[in-house]
Amino acid sequence: MKKLLAIFLIALVVAGCDGRKSAEELFGQTASGVVVVLNKYYYELKLPAGGSLYFTGLDENGDISGLTADEDEARANRSMLTGTAFFIGSDGTMMTNRHVASPGIDAVTARRSMIKILRLMKMYISEEMTSLSQQYAVLESQKADCVYTDYYGNVYSDQNRLDEINAKQQDLSRRFDALGQSAGEIDDNIDPEGIKINTVCELGVAYNNTFVTTDKDFVEKNPCVVVRISDKEDVDLALLQLKNKKTPEGAHVFTIKGDGDDDGLLTKLFGGSGKNAPLKIDQQLYMLGYNAGLVLANTRQGIKVQMTSGKVTQLPDGQRLLYSIPALQGSSGSPVIDEYGDVVAVNFAKLGTTDNFNFGIPVERIREFIRK
Helix, strand or coil, rough: CCCHHHHHHHHHHHHHCCCCCCCCHHHHHHHHHEEEECCCCCCCCEECCCCEEEEECCCCCCCEEECCCCCHHHHCCCCEEEEEEECCCCCCCCEHHHHHHHCCCCHHHHHHHHHHHHHHHHHHHHHHHHHHHHHHHHHHHHHHHHEEECCCCCCCCCCHHHHHHHHHHHHHHHHHHHHHHHHHHHHHHHHHHHCCCEEEEEEEEEECCCCCCCCCHHHHCCCEEEECCCCCCCCCEEEEECCCCCCCCCCCCCCCCCCCCCHHHHHHHCCCCCCCCCCCCCCCCEECCCCCCCCHHECCCCECCCEEEEEEECCCCCEEEEEECCCCCCCHHHHHEEECCCCCEEEEEEECCCCCEEEEEEEHHHHHHHHH
């Protein structure tokens, strides 16, 4: 009996100090490690025959918008998005979603739109070449009017007019040949599989409790680069790194659940309830992020990270974890943590039109991605 009582007392002591924290404690500990990501981006179309065109996106009809051959023009009209990332190392490494680090585009639709544009260009060129041929023929017929014979059989010509006609015909011939060359180049590039699309990004971050007024406060003060992007379609993860490769002093570095931490005595004695125990239905979770980007984050005291909470509503299936944490656009890439402050998922999508059911990449996929 005394032995059983001793075990019970030990269990109570361990339970009281098993590392779980209140929401306020977790926020105070982790908020400094969560950043706003700003991504300024456009797309490059690499053509099969060589050379590149640039565009800024697809419109609501699936047509390419902002198409230009001038990369500076594309850069000046870049799209922008914001998301969330969090530090996972002392070398400035951060984790976020792939769609934050490198916004994807429907490549099939983009290629189809590009082929449509090329075919329209070829049709236009064909019409222009026909028009030039007709103009050339008209000028040729006018040459007869520049030569005449008088009553005595003497032949005269208006040399100035002939020279003018010849000059116009030479110009038409040059334009015709140039269009013919362009038509040939279009034929060389009408190959959907040969058109490659790359996302060109410029990224920067801003820290909690700092002030931002323009995009320069991101991309010039705290520039970062994409280190790695998941090549698995259903694993929406990416790693970013500050260009100076140094996590700011005092910034929290997150731990992924299960990374080398031992459970306490309570778990060893009774099992199943330590920090490394599997997630349970209705287990409390928290998310730190920047819902709605700078719209909500910007305050009179600088940008402020938000903490939202909810419960596990569906156990992870190896690919995703469903929870009832409310989230808005801008929270993509947010860390989802348990009561110990360990990352159990990375937020990446919401369910339909509701804001109260959201999906996260589970810890198994996170660790697998980091180790790769």
